[in-house]
Amino acid sequence: LGWVQRELDELGIPPLKRLGQRFLVDTKARDEIINAASLTKEDTVLEIGPGLGFLTKQIATKSGKVMAIEKDRTLAAYLSRKFSSLRNLTVVEGDFLRVKLPAYDKIVSSPPYNISSKLIVRILEAHPKCAVLLLQEEFVKRLTAPSGSKEYGRISVMLQSQGIAEYVAPVERSSFQPRPRVDSAITRITFPSSSPPITNMELFTDLVRNLFSQRRRNLERVVKKYLFGILGDGQEEVLSSLEIPKKRVYELRPEEFVGLANEIHLRAVKRKAP
Ligand code: SAH
Numbered sequence: 233l234g235w236v237q238r239e240l241d242e243l244g245i246p247p248l249k250r251l252g253q254r255f256l257v258d259t260k261a262r263d264e265i266i267n268a269a270s271l272t273k274e275d276t277v278l279e280i281g282p283g284l285g286f287l288t289k290q291i292a293t294k295s296g297k298v299m300a301i302e303k304d305r306t307l308a309a310y311l312s313r314k315f316s317s318l319r320n321l322t323v324v325e326g327d328f329l330r331v332k333l334p335a336y337d338k339i340v341s342s343p344p345y346n347i348s349s350k351l352i353v354r355i356l357e358a359h360p361k362c363a364v365l366l367l368q369e370e371f372v373k374r375l376t377a378p379s380g381s382k383e384y385g386r387i388s389v390m391l392q393s394q395g396i397a398e399y400v401a402p403v404e405r406s407s408f409q410p411r412p413r414v415d416s417a418i419t420r421i422t423f424p425s426s427s428p429p430i431t432n433m434e435l436f437t438d439l440v441r442n443l444f445s446q447r448r449r450n451l452e453r454v455v456k457k458y459l460f461g462i463l464g465d466g467q468e469e470v471l472s473s474l475e476i477p478k479k480r481v482y483e484l485r486p487e488e489f490v491g492l493a494n495e496i497h498l499r500a501v502k503r504k505a506p
Pocket of ligand 1: 254257281286303307326341344
């Protein structure tokens with residue numbers, strides 16, 4: 233029996249599917265995650281879903297401060313006890329998607345896969361120095377997908393319009409206990425300051441969502457429908473003033489989505505303001 237099973241047995245709890253509990257047991261994968269984050273003693277690190285603390289201990293050793301947020305009450309209490317000697321670690325019992333987050337520099341985490349999209353959205357609100365995440369491989373491919381590819385979608389544009397996601401390495405199913413039924417991979421997300429600013433995030437998010445609901449259609453036609461939805465008859469004038477690339481929705485690059493949203497904001501929404 234492995235150490236994961238032994239510790240869970242001692243706690244009297246089975247791994248909970250609902251919370252995406254599958255625990256990392258492979259030191260090679262762990263070290264790849266830790267190295268990708270280039271931790272220093274200056275860093276304050278947020279860990280989402282520390283579980284039994286396999287990553288947590290390494291993060292605490294290499295960084296200045298760690299805040300680990302764990303939703304499972306039993307695991308949170310267990311971690312506080314297990315690592316009571318790690319003075320720079322704070323374990324918080326709570327839901328990462330709901331708690332008010334403290335200031336932090338980096339995220340290092342092997343989170344539950346069912347919160348992946350929401351997690352990325354929260355990271356986009358904060359622009360940390362980096363986020364190193366172990367996620368479902370298929371999701372990592374969506375984050376890193378270039379325009380025009382099959383995997384390119386809403387989450388690709390949301391991320392790549394503000395930051396960069398790199399594929400660091402695959403992680404085998406046997407690296408976890410219990411063994412998951414999907415492939416996994418490590419990604420590193422960073423935010424170089426060169427991205428053009430999005431003038432209105434709400435409009436941008438709304439536009440990207442709307443356009444990708446018809447990803448294979450002609451861009452101009454979908455934009456026309458979108459503008460009609462928000463402006464009614466006022467759309468004709470705005471549409472004629474826009475320069476819309478002759479492409480299908482999924483062929484538009486992230487910075488082109490930003491340009492389009494900024495133009496629409498400038499010409500349509502701002503004009504209506506008092
Ligand atoms: N990082 C650990 C555990 C991975 S399993 C490891 O690699 O071994 C995912 C962990 O996230 C579990 O401990 C689960 O209880 C926790 N979790 C699930 N949903 C969460 C949420 N919304 N906020 C914080 N933790 C969560």
